[in-house]
């Protein structure tokens with residue numbers, strides 16, 4: 001990992017009552033780095049994201065995040081009573097030139113002309129792009145993506161992969177992408193981390209040039225599936 005760290009986590013412990021979810025977790029995210037986080041259901045991925053986002057601070061251990069953090073979730077979470085452009089600027093701390101900023105962000109996610117639309121008139125993919133625009137308008141140094149493509153159809157998901165890669169290359173935030181989709185991680189990430197037993201149990205560095213194709217990083221794919229405890233007969 002090159003450059004300055006924007007997130008540093010050491011010996012993180014998180015429990016809900018008696019249930020220990022994260023234990024002894026270390027994590028670094030470098031400036032402008034794209035990291036994917038995989039783990040079985042219930043392994044604590046969303047919990048870790050909430051901790052990094054600062055919405056859950058009842059933890060032990062060291063958590064340092066430098067700069068603004070934005071989060072985009074699986075559901076776009078748009079306010080139905082606000083027009084699209086107002087949804088985009090909702091989280092801005094400093095106001096001024098809001099409409100202009102919103103339109104710029106919307107253009108970035110290829111939604112020029114959608115500013116006055118109501119959320120209910122958007123397709124699932126469009127709503128998710130508004131959610132991305134809302135995350136990026138704050139110019140985050142760290143962008144947390146919690147399965148942002150999980151609810152989309154396969155074709156829309158492919159378009160979104162390209163869009164996110166393009167936005168990341170233009171804005172260069174550090175990204176932590178939580179996903180269940182190993183191939184999505186292989187397509188987008190510089191590094192894939194596998195979460196298990198409450199900590200990072202494996203790390204795979206991906207260095208193939210972008211845009212990547214399906215089939216790049218097959219060895220890492222097999223390794224990740226093994227880390228996840230999944231047997232992939234197609235690879236046997």
Ligand SMILES: Nc1ncnc2c1ncn2[C@@H]1O[C@H](COP(=O)(O)OP(=O)(O)OP(=O)(O)O)[C@@H](O)[C@H]1O
Nearest residue numbers: 016019021039040041042043044045046047048180
């Ligand atoms: N507020 C809470 N109170 C009690 N337990 C919780 C709370 N939030 C999460 N948990 C528990 O912590 C564990 C980790 O949950 P988390 O949502 O982080 O997993 P995940 O890896 O994101 O799962 P999935 O892939 O299914 O979304 C789960 O066992 C869950 O039941």
